[in-house]
Amino acid sequence: MIKNIFDGIQAYSGALALISKLKLWKFFFIPIIISVVTATIITILAYGLSDNVGRFIAQVWVWDWGKATFTSISTFIGGIVILAIGLILYKHIIMALSAPFMSPVSEKIEVHLTGIEKHHHRKTSFQEQLWRGIKINFRNLGKELLITIPILLLKFIPVVNIFSTVLLFLVQAYYAGFGNMDYTLERHFKFRESVQFVRKHRGVAIGNGIVFILFLLIPVLGIILVLPMSVTAASLKTVDLLKEDNLLGGHKTVVL
16 A cells, blocks of 8 residues: 555656646646636635634533633634635546546547557547546545544544544545546546546555645645646556556456
């Protein structure tokens, strides 16, 4: 698992050069706009809601003693809750809406790596790619929220809240990497087969997602570069994994 995580991270090292070499920047223009607009809207909403969530949580403390301290802690935790949910929504929205623009990017990378112009893979239209992106990200959004909410509750427990932060980060990373890998997988597998493939290579998904999340910590530049870099890195590694598993061009069942 640890090796696979580092493999997912290492794939970023050649991403920027490959984007320039294959002249892929033009494909990222609309996804970058989607990323910037989505991030702006979610940031404004998060800023306005964090205090409200904090005050709502503080109502649990019915005693007068320690009320101010608990309110301060609740406001901080409320900010984390809004940030976590906002980040989850942001990444699934941009990955779903960007699917039709990212699929050609991953296909060009696949042709570059394999040297094969014509693969016998699934043919999908713009609408089908968009629907696939919405479907898989809606599925991942639901699962991620189900995992995230209990983790957020652990933040009320001293010491344990340190480990819950790490766990929350890894969960976020996994689903980010999942979405990035599916831009390549959608040409080769149906929905359920893609889910199986990513589960088998979950370490790579986490590695890709770790850098994805870290990019978002970079003001402005992060939301501009996050999709070009993460999708390119995921495509590079996913094609390698498909070759290793002898799954390129076929529809073989992925064995877990």
